Amino acid sequence: MTFAALLTKELRLRLRRERTIWVLITYLLVMTLLGFLFINRTGAYNSSTVSTVGSGLYTLLVFVQLFLIMFITPAFTATSINGEKERQTFDLLLCSRLSAFELVAGKLVAGLANALLLIAASIPLFSLVFFFGGVGPMQVFEATLVFVVTAIVVGTFGLFCSTLLKRPPVSIAIAYMFCVIWMITPWLLSFLLQLSAPFNGSAQGSYLFIGNPILAMISTFTFGGTSPIGTVSLFGTSLAPWITYAIINILLTIVLLLLSTWLVKPYPISRLARLMEKRPRKEKAAATA
């Protein structure tokens, strides 16, 4: 009940803002324009090249969408808690029956709803690809999963920043820095490794790419399940990078969500100290009994 009330309010406020509709329009315009330019650049095509155009267009749209999600989602969540503090409405939320988890989850779901709206709005654009062919439905499903997981983990990190940091501009900046570091660090490290020792997709370099969104996306259409980089073997089964990516980032999301839940209520350190005090007391009581 309390969660639903918070979610309703958040969605109402977000959808009433003029900014939301402009973000959606700009997002679709950018993708449409890039797709249009790509098709025009290719020029005349015959039956044998049309599927290449399709897969090329798909690759372009998928990467544009991935980058847009990574750079738009933090803006939806990175100010959700400290924004309430700045607006001086946070105390009023604390005085209600909202639990810490409901508060954090409500803010996250509302923020993600905006990101998911962008993904959903782009589906008709993606369907254009099927006119040209060269892309399988499974590929689209895997890419969509990578989009959703990326939105969730970036959104949760933004929320975590907003519970940890007091000022909204700082939390947005940190969230964006995380996105950049997350994307480029494995590529940068692998480049440095290559400089020191030739890299042949060995296990040492391969593990750097676990959880990297770019490689996860590449694995959905370039190498499929047989990617030499980023493929992990678990109990004799080899997992494609996009599967590893989904698993690792869902685990990261859970950790960030729990940390945000702990941090959102006042006095997180004193509460932790009190909890630690209580535990030995309970154990002592149990031992005495």
Add this chain to the structure above:
Amino acid sequence: MINIQHVSKSYRRVNALKDLSLEIPKGSIYGLIGPNGAGKTTLLRILAALLIPNAGQVWFDGEEVGKKPALIQRKVGYMPDFFGVYPDLTSVEYLEFYAGIHGIPRKKQTSTVNDLLELVDLNSKRDVLVETLSRGMKQRLCLARALVHDPEVLLLDEPASGLDPRARVELRELLRTLQGMGKTIIISSHILLELAEMCTDIAIIQGGQLVVAGDVEQVTRRLDGGRHIEIRVLECVPETTEALKEIEGISNVTSENGDVIQAEFVGDDRALHRVLAALITRGLPVVSFAPRSSGGRLEEVFMSITEGSSPT
């Protein structure tokens, strides 16, 4: 009954509250008065279980606030000294949201919100965006928000600040209505007269410490050192003046406006009764005998005791 015992709170090097103890009777309108930085907001936030004191305890009907903050927050309606509104919501949506997060079932929300809008006289503004409301209306809406879960205790931080005289009168009437509904109301203000008009009890806080507390009349007397009496007699003004001068506890007897005599008096109600009895016994034609409200002087006394105060 709210019992505050030896509460201290400091923010880094600033002591906001120092060993403050108070008892707030049930059903009272209790005013916390003090200059800016006296610790009023800190005390209200501790009562709302939003702050943990460094020392001391606060009890609500036998329940310690620090141990059961969630339970206390259900009993308390808190209105901070800022509006804290979502400008893109209408008045109804704003109240429905708070009703929802206070766990009021959806079916009951509509009637609760309607009743509250009626109570704060904002029914005509129900579908208007909160950002377009005037300051006084926003203040009333925030009061309705604090009441949405029907709390036993209302904590109002500077509710009348920035309101025009008419809005202040309306707020005062509203608070009296709420007191009539059995609610305990705790209000903070740095304007003594504002609270003296609407409170049954007051506490003056200065530099985080309690200066004086009690019902308004008691505090007035303790601060003022006495009461002012206004006596109107039919003729015999010099005789009455002389008679008054002879009575114990009476001082500064003056008669500036013809048949009206003013005097200062130190003593309780029984002693005051003896003054009147003495005048009647002497056959003096007393028409009216009124212990005058010392509001104006009270403000002066308040100014003098809080002069140069700042949190340490």
